[in-house]
Amino acid sequence: MDSAVLIVNGRQSRVSIDGHETLLEVLRTQLGLTGAKRGCNQGVCGSCTVLINGLAARACLCLAALAVGKEVVTVEGLERDGKLSPVQQAFVEAGAVQCGFCMPGMVVAATALLSENSAPDDEAIRVALAGNLCRCSGYVKVIDAVRRATTLGQSQ
Amino acid sequence: MPSIEFQRPKTVEEAVALLAGHEDSRCIAGGQTLVAMINAGLVAPKFLISIEEISELRSIENKDDSIRIGAAVTHREVASYVGLLGSNQIIREAAAVIAHPAIRNFGTMGGALAHGDPASDYPTAAVAADGTVEIAGAGVRRTVAASDFFLDYLTTALEPGEMVTALILPRASVGSAGHYLKFSRVDGDYAIVSIGVTLTLSNGVCTRACLAAGGLGSRPLWCAEADAALCDTRCDDPAISRAARHLLDIADPVDDVRASADYRRALLPKLLRRAVRNIVSRQDAERADG
């Protein structure tokens, strides 16, 4: 067990890392950041998606030890002043949220997209979210949500 | 589970020395495959050498006669690198269809090549691009043609203590084009069959071709006869069929959950034709545009 400092949601947090622990495990069990979910632990389902240095990343495929020194943003870090980000708000209003298990990963992936492309077309939205599986929505309202977020002219 | 010790060397030489000095050690870059394997309990390395901080591995170098893609360059970076032109376009196309964006953000060239999965995308594309894999071992660098690098399922020409340092692509010749065509069950899946084609057309006649196919055996299919079948032709259907037949002769597909061997064989000529037609019509369009 090694002590290390992770930069998560703009804050430095001390954690103790067992070499094989993934970032997902450390976020969830040591930092109480349970937003990122463990849906498959194989990098396929996308429900563990976080941002690492601004890029969408699978927290389940990142060894915590190798996340040291990088900027990690989880779904909990998207709010500003206790209010949902515009992207988050768009997801709520568009009716994209059903069981919600995929939503943290989905909204982080959408946030990553909009941070580098503030006006994506439908195809670009679908490509950006292609790695986030949802079993409830059929994706239509998820794409609607991202479109809604772009017409609000906001990105995170 | 025993813990893992990490090292972060700054040079290839340091990395190789660490590899040689520790049993049960591996290099890790993006970890998109390695960590999935650790999570699944398939491997349990005790020593991981992160190559993220080795600057020569993180760059794409555009040289006079070649393009050198460092082993730690991510699929995302490759997919957006505008310097991959002509035949080398195939590498961009392959990078763009690997798995999903989050995987592409962190997965690397070196990791993908070293893993040697014939159903993954880079091996077939690298072979069709006539690429060369640069390998570093103790005190020595060597290169292996991509077509000789992939030996079997998850088995490459890497010897113990060696690591991939780059994929080297020949500079694309004038009139050359490259295309990677992937057929899978759903988007982002491993390919059932994938086709890599690079060729050079001169007034509509193929002067050079390199064809590879993935998903039809334990390594990407390639043979000189298939390439020759397209040379000096206008890439018409009979020529493509002849090329396909040569590739089928060396194909050794298996049944798996994605498809049967028979179906893969049936797909090869059709997808090869589609890939070649895609390139030719793209070239025609470019010529028409002047």
Next chain:
Amino acid sequence: MSARSANVGASLPRLEAAGKINGAAKYTDDLARPFMLHGAILGSPLPHARIVSYEVRRARALPGVEAVITAQDFPYLPLGAIVKDETILAREKVRYVGEPVAAVAAVDRTVALEALKLIEIEYEELPAVLDFDAALSADAPIIHEQLRDYFKIFDCRFNGNVLSEQLVAEGDVDKAFVGCDVIVEGEFVTQAQAHAYLEPCAALAEVDDRNKITIWSSHQSINRVQANVCEALGISMSQVRVITPRVGGGFGGKMEATVQPIAAALALRTKKPVKVVLSREDDFAMMRSRHPARIWMRTGATRDGVLVAREVKLLYDAGAYCDDSPGVLAFGLYMARGPYRIANYRASGKLVYTNKLRASGFRGFGNPQVTFAGEIQIDEIAEKVGLDPFDFRMRNAIRTGDKWVGGQTVTSSGFAECLKQARSRSDWDRRRASPSGAPNGRPRGMGVAALAHICGVLGTSAIIRLAEDGSIILNTGAVDIGQGADTVLAQICAESLRVDVSRVNVVAPDTDATPYNWGTGASRVTYMGGRAVVGAAAAVKDKIFMHAAAMLECGVQDLELSDGGVVRVKGTDKKVSFFEISLRAHYGLGGPIIGEHAFVYDGEPFDPKRCTMIGFPFSNLGVYMFGVQVVEVEVDEDTGQVVPVAAWLAHDVGRAINPLAVEGQIQGGFVQGLGYALWEELIWDNGRLSNPTMMDYKIPGTLDVPLAIEPIIVEEHEASGPFGAKGVGEPGIIAAAPAVANAVAAATGVRFRQLPLTPERVFRGLIRS
């Protein structure tokens, strides 16, 4: 019906959506209790074997391990919803690869998994039964030798590996076929589909100072969890409390026991909280699937296209344990006639044990299989008599007031309207007349399929209370698995009492705090739960009015509810608030205001004079819902790949309490149906699953499904429903596969009768034809 639509008819996002989108929502694996242990489960390596011996001492001795359990640690305590053929852990035999055989609780997951490796179990392998033919053969190995002795809640007519044999019949099918001008006959094969909810099965169990167990789990029914845990452990329901955190999907796979009994047993043993969370691989291999099926069907009509007769023979593969299977088979038999006036009908079926994981309820509950077959045959007959598929369906459509199989009256039907709207919105006639090929030249085709389903079954209840401040406390026990029950029931409650939905406290389902509700399944929560809420609200309103009448010095008949929790004397400004009434009730007279309503589905029962039902487990179910789905596909003839291009989905929902939520259910169900139609299939190799991972079992993603999935809400008031509403949870999935198959036939001229329509299957079919 109120003119204002702030509640019923309001497209509110989920009440809990903000917490789901900012990470605050807690699902079972997000919960932790002090000194909590982690559980892990060992699955059987063999599909069929006797358990000869256990050696657990090494596992028990591993530092950090606090309990290791096997069947040897329990007396024989059978459980099972319909036939009690299961025990908490495999006992004496294992019957499928992955069947839980042992479990451990340890300080962390790593130690728990290590401990599993140290458990040694000796097996005597038995020949495995892996498909219908093997199960039904005369000398088949018997999977449940004690089937005769198991407790069964109905007479299931079992024999050998046949768990249940059933028959439903009306009219005279044999005579009717003789009179048909056109008959089509065919055999259809459908696959095992995995639920693949994004949240794997999980449970956290904790024992208190009175040995009462509290369980938080990912489930679809607190009452089913409670019942299963009590049966598995031989304890009373007063000793088990089940609480619902956020649930990440269920689709039928979390209706019955998952890992709750094991978690509870480990907690009892260790006296510490124990959390069991399945890995995705274990979830695929240990839990449940949809029933694979073989369907033989024959349908006959006159040359004018009037349906006369249909005969169906079903084989449903139950896997190793019974679970809800007899209900699934029964429902398939019951729905296989389709939404048509077919006077002569005979459906018989057999439910068969095999050495594979148990098949269970899964959105559609046996209906998708038979609708796949039935709706293809409707198209085949339509083609033979020269009628457009829509015209044919309209000609034979069930209408309001008609009788379903068994004689129940179809009390509301928007089916005809669904046909009309699906046809016009998809521009069916014009597009069929001149099909546009795809820009790439590939053939495209459109297909239609219709469905019928039900939403009323079993029991439910609701309690509504006025808090001291006049706000509303709503206890229903209805689990929200993501489909929006909390929101919809809150809207119904709010509408019934004319308050804002923000004034309704929806209590998380909790067996200590909420009254019985069978569960979230059978598309029943809006209809059944909603009716209970309406009834409880009416009871509360009566009490409120009694107080108000006294306070306002008038008769109750002079009073009306007004917006915002206010009771007013009609036509005047004299009013009193819920707050004032509640204070009076709490402190002055009468006591706290509580209203309740409880009932079991009370629609018309089956008519034994009209219909023969043998071995049928249902005593009553009904309130029919209908739908029509049109799909356009593009077929890549070189590879056989079928690409869905667009869909128009018309659904008869009675009344859309929350149109946004209804659309989401329709779209989500349909996409899950596309998975069933095109990509999803659990594959076994000698009894072991070959693809128990998300890598190898592929559910659709954003680039696999079209954006043009248009839900069309049809509202034909259902008088018995809350504000006229019926359900919509399941219908979205039911017609997707036949609509796709019919579209493929239109595009290619080839009919496929096996699912999924993988590229390989379509490719081979195109070559053969």
